[in-house]
């Protein structure tokens with residue numbers, strides 16, 4: 001299969017009008033995150049290694065975008081650039097009209113939850129969620145913490161320490177923590193990667209509810225094609241060596257989405273198409 005970032009070809013079960021030109025939020029949508037021809041090079045063995053090459057990626061306000069691609073294609077590097085943990089070697093990162101993520105970080109407009117949940121083991125679930133308030137000198141909003149813990153199915157576990165919680169619960173505490181300061185933009189890097197399929201599916205439903213309730217803009221990195229299709233408005237496929245955006249699909253399912261959509265022919269068609277694309281990229285086929 002030929003992949004193209006500007007593909008307009010219809011796929012089985014996916015009407016042509018639902019496939020939009022590459023890397024664009026829906027027309028008229030306010031662009032919150034705008035990567036313009038962004039490159040990232042790392043020092044490597046006395047030379048340089050290009051992790052990202054001319055990446056164009058636009059995320060609209062309130063959009064849910066999922067990034068998938070073979071290991072090492074630069075998905076986490078994109079998240080780290082947006083989170084201000086790395087700086088671009090070339091190109092521009094514009095966030096809500098400002099140069100770089102500084103304004104987002106300063107004003108707590110950014111929430112981050114990565115696979116390694118990094119909860120403090122000596123604090124309770126409640127205190128871990130409250131931690132960003134304390135670090136930034138914000139008043140601890142007890143009502144909001146209770147609401148977030150409830151939304152994440154953690155009511156009754158407020159006093160539990162991380163080691164007393166399951167992996168899924170710890171991940172949910174980390175997501176609640178990332179949201180306590182009411183960020184507008186949520187960055188999720190494989191937040192459910194280490195969990196079993198059943199727990200993962202349940203958390204996907206909870207995450208969807210949370211995304212709707214909070215009116216969040218979300219960028220999710222995942223290795224699961226099904227997770228990407230279930231959650232996202234758009235799925236973006238990257239290729240490795242160097243990392244580039246190769247393809248994208250707009251996901252047509254209405255919200256709120258029920259797990260039953262995963263059994264629909266349209267879901268299967270999208271899943272097959274994206275999985276095939278990943279297989280080809282993994283095999284290193286020339287897609288240009």
Ligand SMILES: Nc1ncnc2c1ncn2[C@@H]1O[C@H](COP(=O)(O)OP(=O)(O)OP(=O)(O)O)[C@@H](O)[C@H]1O
Pocket residue numbers: 042043051069070071072073074075076077078
């Ligand atoms: N700080 C760094 N220094 C040197 N190389 C790095 C650094 N960070 C990332 N890389 C390299 O950049 C490439 C992209 O890494 P990145 O973690 O973004 O990929 P990924 O798509 O998220 O991978 P995975 O799916 O396995 O998590 C990899 O080859 C990685 O080794």
